[in-house]
Each structure stands twice: as C-alpha cells, then as structure tokens.
Amino acid sequence: MSATPSSFSDSAPASSGDAGAPVAVQATPAFSPLYQQIKVLMLQSLQSGEWKPSAAIPSEIELATRFKVSQGTVRKAIDELAAENLLVRRQGKGTFVATHAEHHVQYRFLKLIPDNGDPNSEGPAQRRIIDCKRCRASADVARALALRAGDAVLQVRRVLSFAGVPTILEDLWLPAAPFKGLTAERLTDYDGPMYALFETEFGVRMVRAEEKLRAVLPETEQCELLKIAPQTPLLSVERIAYTYNDAPMEMRRGLYLTNTHYYRNALN
Amino acid sequence: MSATPSSFSDSAPASSGDAGAPVAVQATPAFSPLYQQIKVLMLQSLQSGEWKPSAAIPSEIELATRFKVSQGTVRKAIDELAAENLLVRRQGKGTFVATHAEHHVQYRFLKLIPDNGDPNSEGPAQRRIIDCKRCRASADVARALALRAGDAVLQVRRVLSFAGVPTILEDLWLPAAPFKGLTAERLTDYDGPMYALFETEFGVRMVRAEEKLRAVLPETEQCELLKIAPQTPLLSVERIAYTYNDAPMEMRRGLYLTNTHYYRNALN
DNA sequence: CAGTGGTCTAGACCACTGG
DNA sequence: CAGTGGTCTAGACCACTGC
Numbered sequence: 001m002s003a004t005p006s007s008f009s010d011s012a013p014a015s016s017g018d019a020g021a022p023v024a025v026q027a028t029p030a031f032s033p034l035y036q037q038i039k040v041l042m043l044q045s046l047q048s049g050e051w052k053p054s055a056a057i058p059s060e061i062e063l064a065t066r067f068k069v070s071q072g073t074v075r076k077a078i079d080e081l082a083a084e085n086l087l088v089r090r091q092g093k094g095t096f097v098a099t100h101a102e103h104h105v106q107y108r109f110l111k112l113i114p115d116n117g118d119p120n121s122e123g124p125a126q127r128r129i130i131d132c133k134r135c136r137a138s139a140d141v142a143r144a145l146a147l148r149a150g151d152a153v154l155q156v157r158r159v160l161s162f163a164g165v166p167t168i169l170e171d172l173w174l175p176a177a178p179f180k181g182l183t184a185e186r187l188t189d190y191d192g193p194m195y196a197l198f199e200t201e202f203g204v205r206m207v208r209a210e211e212k213l214r215a216v217l218p219e220t221e222q223c224e225l226l227k228i229a230p231q232t233p234l235l236s237v238e239r240i241a242y243t244y245n246d247a248p249m250e251m252r253r254g255l256y257l258t259n260t261h262y263y264r265n266a267l268n
Numbered sequence: 269m270s271a272t273p274s275s276f277s278d279s280a281p282a283s284s285g286d287a288g289a290p291v292a293v294q295a296t297p298a299f300s301p302l303y304q305q306i307k308v309l310m311l312q313s314l315q316s317g318e319w320k321p322s323a324a325i326p327s328e329i330e331l332a333t334r335f336k337v338s339q340g341t342v343r344k345a346i347d348e349l350a351a352e353n354l355l356v357r358r359q360g361k362g363t364f365v366a367t368h369a370e371h372h373v374q375y376r377f378l379k380l381i382p383d384n385g386d387p388n389s390e391g392p393a394q395r396r397i398i399d400c401k402r403c404r405a406s407a408d409v410a411r412a413l414a415l416r417a418g419d420a421v422l423q424v425r426r427v428l429s430f431a432g433v434p435t436i437l438e439d440l441w442l443p444a445a446p447f448k449g450l451t452a453e454r455l456t457d458y459d460g461p462m463y464a465l466f467e468t469e470f471g472v473r474m475v476r477a478e479e480k481l482r483a484v485l486p487e488t489e490q491c492e493l494l495k496i497a498p499q500t501p502l503l504s505v506e507r508i509a510y511t512y513n514d515a516p517m518e519m520r521r522g523l524y525l526t527n528t529h530y531y532r533n534a535l536n
Numbered sequence: 537c538a539g540t541g542g543t544c545t546a547g548a549c550c551a552c553t554g555g
Numbered sequence: 556c557a558g559t560g561g562t563c564t565a566g567a568c569c570a571c572t573g574c
Contacts, residue, residue: 299569299570301569327558327559327560328559328560329558329559343560343561346560357560357561358559358560359559359560359561360558360559360560360561361558361559361560362558362559362560363559363560
C-alpha cells in the first residue's frame with residue numbers, strides 16, 4: 001500500500017486554523033476508517049444485486065486485492081456486515097449473502113413461541129391468505145412507508161394457525177410499485193416465508209424491523225377470524241420492516257393469541 | 269509466545285457417555301482460541317470483583333503483557349465482552365466495567381416507551397414500593413431461580429408511574445441469600461435503578477435477561493393498584509434476569525398499561 | 537489436497553482525552 | 556504532552572470443507 005488510506009471525500013482542507021471569525025461549528029471532522037468505506041462499497045454490491053441472496057461473495061483475499069487493502073481490513077468490514085445479519089460466514093466454505101429462505105428457523109422475525117419453548121415442536125404454521133387487494137394508503141400507512149397519503153399500496157390479510165388453531169391475524173401493507181404483480185394466489189402457492197418470496201420474486205430483502213407491542217381487545221370481525229370469544233386479550237404487534245438504506249418497505253399489524261404461545265425477547 | 273496456545277482445561281472428559289453404551293456423541297473437539305481463554309480470565313476478574321462496576325480495567329497493553337499475548341488478541345477478547353455489554357470502551361480514556369447506574373438511559377432493560385417515542389420526555393418514573401417480604405419459593409419461582417421449592421426468597425411489589433399515572437405493576441422475587449438485608453425502606457430511599465442498587469449494595473450485577481410477553485386481563489386487586497377499569501387489557505412481561513455464568517438471580521412479573529406507552533423491540 | 541475463513545503476531549501510525 | 560483505544564498492514568499458521 002502506497003496510497004494514503006483516507007481516500008477522497010476531503011476536498012478543501014477547511015484551513016482549520018483560519019483567523020478572524022469563529023467559523024461556525026464544523027460538526028464532524030468526517031473521518032471514516034477504511035473498513036467503513038469498504039463496508040459501504042460492499043453494501044452497494046448487495047443492494048445492486050451483484051451479490052444475490054444465498055450466493056457466495058468473493059473470498060476475503062479476492063476482496064482485499066479488489067479494494068487494494070489488506071485482508072484484515074476487509075475482514076473487519078465483513079465482520080460488521082455479518083453482525084448485522086447481512087452476511088453469513090461459514091468457515092472453510094466462504095461468506096454468503098443472508099436470506100430469509102433456507103434459514104434453519106422458519107421465520108426469523110417471528111418471536112411467538114409455543115409455551116414449551118420449542119418452535120419446532122408444532123411443525124410449520126398453516127397459512128391462509130384471506131385477502132390481497134390494491135388500495136390507497138391511509139395517513140398512518142403512508143407515514144410508516146414514507147409515501148404520500150393516497151399513494152397506491154397493496155394490503156394483505158392472513159391468518160396463521162398452529163396445530164390447526166388460528167393464532168395470528170395479520171394485516172400488512174406494501175408499497176405497490178416494487179411489489180407489482182403480487183396476488184393472493186402467488187402468496188398462497190408459495191411454500192416458504194413471505195420474506196423469502198419477496199427476495200426471489202421482487203428483489204426486496206428485509207434487513208431489519210422494529211416492533212411496537214400493546215395489549216388490546218379484539219373487534220368482532222377479528223374474533224370471528226381467530227375463532228375466539230369477545231374480550232379475549234390479544235397482543236398487538238405493529239411492525240415496520242426495512243430494506244437496505246433504512247428504507248421502509250412493509251408495515252404490518254399482527255394480533256397474536258397468547259393463550260398457548262408467548263412473545264419471546266432477549267435483553268442484553 | 270513459546271507456550272502452546274491450547275492451554276489446560278481438558279482433564280477428565282467427564283466420561284459423559286457412561287459405560288457400555290455407544291460412546292455417546294463426543295461433541296466438541298474442545299478447541300478454544302486464545303482470545304476466548306483470555307475472555308474467560310477477564311470474566312473471572314469481573315465476577316470476583318477485582319474489576320468493579322464503572323471502574324476502569326487495565327489498558328490493553330497492560331493486559332497483553334499480563335496474559336503474555338499480543339495486544340490484538342486481548343483486543344478481540346475485549347471486543348466480545350463489550351458486545352455483550354459487560355465492558356464499555358471509551359477512546360482516549362480506557363475500558364470500563366459496565367454498570368446499571370450512570371447509564372445515560374435510566375433503565376436499560378425497560379422497553380416500555382411513551383407513544384411519542386422519547387423516553388426522556390416524561391422525566392424519571394415515580395416509584396412506589398408496596399411490599400417487600402420474605403417468603404417461600406413457589407414451584408414456579410423455584411424453577412426460575414434454580415432453587416428448591418420452599419427455599420427462602422424475597423418478594424417485592426411496586427408500582428411505577430409516569431407523569432403521575434400508574435403504568436406498571438411489578439412483582440419480583442429474589443433469592444434470599446445474596447440479598448440479605450434488603451428492605452422496603454432501602455428500596456424506597458435509593459435513588460436510581462434497582463439494578464444499580466443490587467450492584468452497589470449486594471454485589472450482584474445483572475448481565476442479561478429473557479422476557480416472555482402475553483396479553484392478559486387484570487384481576488381486581490391489580491385493577492385497584494393500577495387504578496384502571498376491569499377488562500382493561502394489559503401486557504404481561506415475565507422476566508428472568510441473569511448474572512455472570514448464566515445464573516438466574518431475579519424473576520419478575522410486570523403488568524404494563526399500554527394505553528399511552530408501548531413495548532419497543534428491534535429485530536435484526 | 538487446495539481453498540476458505542479464523543487466529544495470532546509485531547509493529548507503525550492515527551484519533552481522542554486529559555493534564 | 557503522554558496515555559488510551561482505534562486502524563491498518565504483512566505475514567505466518569491453524570481449522571474446516573469438499574473434491
């Protein structure tokens with residue numbers, strides 16, 4: 001390495017000392033370590049589709065020569081991307097783009113667990129799509145998805161059952177543009193997590209999500225769909241899921257029956 | 269470095285398989301990288317109290333010479349401990365033992381947030397200790413705390429209010445032995461998070477926790493304490509908190525009013 | 537066996553903190 | 556200014572995978 005590691009990004013040196021005036025605040029000196037810059041480049045490769053879900057990315061040595069840095073530096077970049085669940089390292093095999101399919105746990109973002117604590121004990125959930133229609137975004141949905149109120153969105157409603165017992169009622173909203181062509185039929189026919197379908201069919205990869213939980217009482221229509229008595233308390237889970245660049249791509253509201261299941265959370 | 273890095277640690281393999289049988293599974297070849305071994309040593313220093321909460325630990329160079337490894341190796345050990353929130357790195361100053369006190373966020377484990385999303389907007393919670401008594405562990409509590417049913421435990425009940433509105437009703441159980449001398453008065457007088465008091469007064473540091481969430485309806489006594497109407501749905505939060513070595517040290521059951529607050533969770 | 541990620545080292549230099 | 560954590564390098568070697 002002969003080139004200076006600081007890369008571009010610093011045009012005029014700002015003549016730090018200057019004189020005369022207080023020169024305002026000069027917030028961040030905008031120093032970014034090399035591995036962070038490389039992380040950004042790798043994120044672009046992910047986002048652009050150069051590296052596709054479940055595929056292997058180039059080896060560390062290859063990336064090191066491509067970016068003209070040492071192996072240790074790309075390693076640190078990969079480490080961070082792996083910590084964010086964007087990449088998966090497999091010793092002896094390579095580094096792979098994370099995916100919602102083939103992920104040993106069926107639903108990575110679903111934290112509802114049967115009382116015995118073992119998500120595998122009851123087998124895969126039965127999914128029933130109730131509705132999938134195109135409509136206009138309400139103010140709430142628009143805000144969540146960073147759209148304008150009235151923009152076209154897709155609304156999906158479904159019920160998940162475990163061991164034949166309806167347990168989750170979900171409504172979800174998607175921006176219409178990226179999901180053009182999504183129908184109830186495709187949702188029903190697809191065998192696997194919905195987010196896996198989004199990856200393979202629409203090229204939209206959900207990277208992280210935030211949930212807001214509340215205890216609520218159901219409305220009568222919801223009682224019918226879940227086949228429960230009125231006044232049964234339900235766990236309301238409102239989720240916003242993000243793709244790369246923190247762009248919101250899904251808003252979802254689930255009602256969870258917590259008689260035989262619970263929402264598990266780990267605090268660190 | 270002259271010594272082999274693999275260290276001791278493999279005396280009698282516990283003869284897990286027992287006799288006659290097919291020799292069992294021979295799980296791990298028991299290879300442990302150097303930095304993991306050092307991490308264990310550092311954990312011992314934390315657990316033994318050699319390094320106290322909020323104090324600085326020795327510098328990386330100092331630790332490197334003490335453990336006779338390179339700085340990079342202790343660095344990796346510290347990195348992991350920092351990722352687990354056991355240590356806090358501060359560039360230019362040193363590495364410090366994490367603590368529940370002086371942590372800019374008042375309650376590190378409390379995920380209930382006001383609707384506006386800003387935990388600071390309503391100031392500190394008002395705490396009212398209702399009860400603190402010594403009693404015998406029920407089967408549930410005993411299992412959670414790894415005790416025997418009937419063992420002595422302390423039971424605390426309290427109410428947290430925000431802006432004068434009762435919002436959280438909590439019952440919590442502690443093993444009596446480590447918390448000998450805990451009284452309602454000390455709980456009331458102490459100004460700061462309860463876990464901070466546990467650190468300074470009893471040398472018990474809570475390291476992580478697991479929560480199980482459900483939606484429930486309150487009993488009449490609970491309605492009175494929270495000053496709510498019957499049939500108000502509440503978020504039930506059952507927590508088990510662990511100290512070092514994954515030893516459970518607290519079982520807690522909270523009832524959260526989610527009219528003006530929500531439980532926030534981030535999924536990665 | 538070759539190729540991949542994982543560990544470890546030694547040393548140079550940078551950025552931040554505080555006296 | 557000295558001391559701390561943070562970055563970066565180059566190279567050696569180890570552990571794991573699959574052919």
